[in-house]
Amino acid sequence: MNIHFTRLLTPTPSIVKAMNRWENDSTLIPLVRPNQDQTGLDRRTELNQQDLIKRLQDHHIYLIYLDKQLVGEMNFMVDPPHLYKYEPGTAWIGITIGEQEGRGKGIGYKAISYLEEQIKNEGLKRIELGVFEFNKQAISLYKRMGYSEIVSIRDFTFWQGRMWSDIRMEKYVNG
Known part of the structure; x- marks a missing residue:
């Protein structure tokens, strides 16, 4: 099993197609x-190459x-406005x-x-993330990786007929 990562610089039609499939997967939307x-939950979106270039x-x-x-894909933004705890240099x-x-493969x-x-290579010192309270597997992973909870924002997202909290977590990575 060979796992590797590449930075997305130029979106291709096949990458856009895969990301649209994930964005519209009913098992992933709640997460x-x-x-x-x-x-x-029922809403579907359709990205195109220009949307991804803009992103x-x-x-x-x-x-x-x-x-x-x-x-899959992973990403980070620097100092976005939706941070719960604003500190310059936060991803x-x-x-x-x-x-x-x-x-299920690590x-x-x-x-x-x-x-x-x-x-870290970008010189950022802090990471913040949000994970919905029902996503116990992700919460467990982040805790094992050294993230700690900073707040629980109540009634943040709807799933299975009710509202759930968004758990905000942080980790310091430089300094």
Whole structure:
């Protein structure tokens, strides 16, 4: 099993197609974007190459490969406005293991470790992330990797007929 990562610089049609598949996967939607109600969960989006090129203006995006198969993506933004605890030099991270073949193989751990190295190389000192309270597997992973909870934002996202909290976590990586 060969896991490797590449920085996305030029989106191709096949990359756009994969990202659209993940963005619209009903099993992933509750995990990767907040929804206010069932309508939000049912909403589908369609990215095009220009959308992804625009996203690259404020996101550092890395593709996750298992052998030669694209299985996910991870990204970070620097000092975005949605940080809970604003400290200059903070990266906000996100990760999606989009393909079933990539799940349950430790790729998330390796991907986050790689992303942390890229963040350190950028000279950033802090990472913040949000994870929905029902995503126990992700919360456990982040805790094992040294992230600590800073706040729980109540009634943040809708899933399975009710509202759930967004758990904000942080980790200092430089200094």
